[in-house]
Amino acid sequence: MQTIPPTAVPRGLTGVVVTDTALGDVRGSEGFYHYRQYSAVELAGTRTFEDVWHLMFHGALPDPVERAAFTARTAALRHLPADVSAALPAIARAGSASGPLAGLRTALSLLGASAGFRPLYDTGAERRGEDALAACAAVPTLLTALYRLGRGEEPVAPRDDLPYAANYLYMLTGSEPGPARARAIEHYLISTVDHGFNASTFTARVIASTGADLAACLVGAVGALSGPLHGGAPSRALDTLDAIGTPERIDLWVRERVLAGERIMGFGHAVYRTEDPRSRMLRGIAEEFGGPLVEFAVQVEGRVEAILAELKPGRELHTNVEFYAGVVMELCGIPREMFTPTFAAARVVGWSANILEQAEDSKIIRPAARYVGPPPAEPDPAA
Template sequence: MTSSRAAATLVDVPRGLAGVVVTDTRIGDVRGREGFYHYRQYSAVELAQTRRFEDVWHLLVHGELPEPETGAAFAARTAALRRLPEEVRAALPAVAAASARSGPLAAMRTALSVLGAAQGFRPLYDIDPDRRREDTLTACAAVPTLLTALHRLGRGLEPVEPREDLSYAANYLYMLTGSEPEPERARAVEQYLISTIDHGFNASTFTARVIASTGADVAACLVGAVGALSGPLHGGAPSRALDTLDAIGTPDRIDPWIRERVLAGERIMGFGHAVYRTEDPRSHMLRETARRFGGPRVDFAVEVERRAEAILAELKPGRELHTNVEFYAGVVMELCGLPREMFTPTFAAGRVVGWSANILEQAEDSKIIRPVARYVGPRAPVTVPAA
C-alpha cells in the first residue's frame, strides 16, 4: 500500500480520544450531562447506599445482583482468597523497601506481577471464561492484602493477616490499622469503594482493556491499570483536595485564596470533572456520608465547597464547576482514619473490581486494540551519514 493510500484510511479523532466510541460494553455508563452513572442496569449511587461491596462485585463479574444465599456464598468464597501465597509474602519486604520513596501503589505494580507468577496466571487468550473469572477473583481478593502489607512494611510494621469473618471494607481497615474498625467507619469506606468501582472508559480502565486485547494474563492487565492510575492527572486527587483545605486553613481565607488561584489560572483540586457537566453524584453521596460524622472539618469542607462554587461561577461564567468525587472522598477517608498516602491505593482497592470486569469483557473479543499514529517527523528516507 502506498503512503497516500495508507493516509486515506486514517481517521482523525479528538485529542485524548475525547468522545470517541471504541467498543460496546454491558458493564455500565456515565451520563455526564445528567449527573448519573450506573453499573449494569442499577444506579451506582443507589447500590452504594443499599448493598454490600461483595454484592456489587458479584453484579459486575456475574451480571446480576445475588440473592442473599448466593451473596453470602460469594462473599465467603472471595474472603477465602485474601491470604497470599507464601512466596508472595516472602517477597513483600524487599518490594516495600525498594519502593519506600514511591509508596504502596507503586509497590503494588511489582507485587501484582509476583502474585500472578506465583498463582500461575496464564494468558487470557489460552484459558476459558471460567478460568479467567477465577483469576480476577484471586487478584481482586489479594489487592487489599498487598496494599496494606506494603504500607505497613514501609512503616517498619508487620503486616496484619486478613480475616475471613470481616467484610471486604472492614477487613481492609483491619489489615491497615491492626484494629477492627467501628461499623460506621467500615460502612463509610465501603460506600466509597462501591461508588468508585467503575466509571466509564477512564485512562486506567482503557489501559486494562488494551492489554487484555493482546491476550495477556490478568496480572499484566492490572499492572498496566495501576500504572495509569498512578499518574497525577488520573489518581492522587483525594489527598490533593484535602491539601487544599489545609492550605486555606480558616473560613476568612476561603474567598481570597480561591480568587487568587482562579485568577492565576490554577486548578482548584477537587473541583470540575472531565465528564460531568453538573454535580458529581459521587460527591453528593460522600458529602452526606461526611455529614453523618459531623465536626469542624466537615463544616469547613461544606463551606469551602459553597464559596468555591460561587466564585467559580462568577469568574468562569458558563462553565459548570462543582466538587468531584475526590473532594469529599478525602474528607471521608480522613475521618475513617486512613493516612493520606493510602487514599489513592484505597481507590485502587475498589476500582480493581471494575478493571477486572472490563478485562473479562474485553477477553471475549479476539480483536487486538491497535490504533495508528500520523508521522510528522523529518521526511524519510534520508541517506544515513557515514560514521
C-alpha cells in the first residue's frame, strides 16, 4: 500500500475535496453559502420550503404550476404506512430516554422496509427519486409522532392543506400556527436544508457510495447529526443563556469559561471566518418578535464576541446558526428536545439530494488511514 505522508491529510479532512457537486457550496471566508446557483439566505426570504426542495431535487425553482403539483404530491406522502404507525408507540417507549431523534433512526429503517426501498445500486434514477420524496415527506410526521407519544399524547395526523413548515408545527403542537410563527420556522428550515460537506451529509454520501438503500443512508446521517458537535447545539446555546441568567453576570460567566478552555455553545464555526449568514438572518427574525429573551440574547452575543476578541486575538469567533436558531424556535413554541429533530426535518432534503447525486457515481468512497501503532510484524507471544 502507498504510504501517506504525515502532512498530506489534515485532521478531520478539513478542506479536503473528495468529490464534485452541483448542489451548493459554502464560502466561509465570505460568509456566504448557496443552493445550486442561488443564495440560500435569499431563498429563505423569498421562497417556500417546497420551492427549495424542488430546486434541490430537480435543479430548478418551480413555476406556479410546478409548485402546486409538487406541493400536492409531497403533502400526500406525509401519511405513514399503517405498519409503521402501529410500531411508533413501541419505538417511542424504547427510546424515551434518548428522544425523537434516536427513535427516528429505527423508524426510518422500518419505513424503508415497509415501502420496499431497494439498494441504490439496483434502482434507476426515477425510483430513487420516489424513495427520496417519500422519506423526506415522512420525516416530520415520524418526528412529531415520536415526540407526542413519548409524552403520552396521541400523534396528530398531517394535513394536506398546510405547507411543510406550518404542517410540522401543527403536528407538533396540535394547533394550527399563526402566519408569523409558521413563516419564521420556514425561514429556519430553508436556511438549514444543506450546508456543504458537513459531517452528516458526508456520512450519507459514504453510505450511498456503497449502493445501500436510501433509508440506510438517512439513518447514518441522523446518527452523525445526533452528535453535540454537529446538530446538537441549538438547545445548548439556550442553556448558555439560562446559565448566565442576567446581564450583569455575562462578563464573569464568559471569562471563566473561556479562560478554562471551555467552548461557548453557539459561537464559532468550522467553516465560517466571518459572521454566519444564517445567524444574521435568524437574528433579524428574532428581533421582529422582540421581547426579553431576544434582548438578552443580543446582549450576550455582543459581550461574548468582545470577550473572545480580547482573550483570543486574531480569531474570528461569531455566533453560528445554533445561537439564534434556538431563540427563534423557543419563540415559536418548539420544545428544546425538538430543536435538533427540527433541524433534521429540514436537512433530510439536503441529505437526500446528496444521496441521489452520489448514486450517479459508481465509485465507492474508500479512504485510507495512516498506521501509527507498533511496527509489524511481531511474533505471536503465545505461539
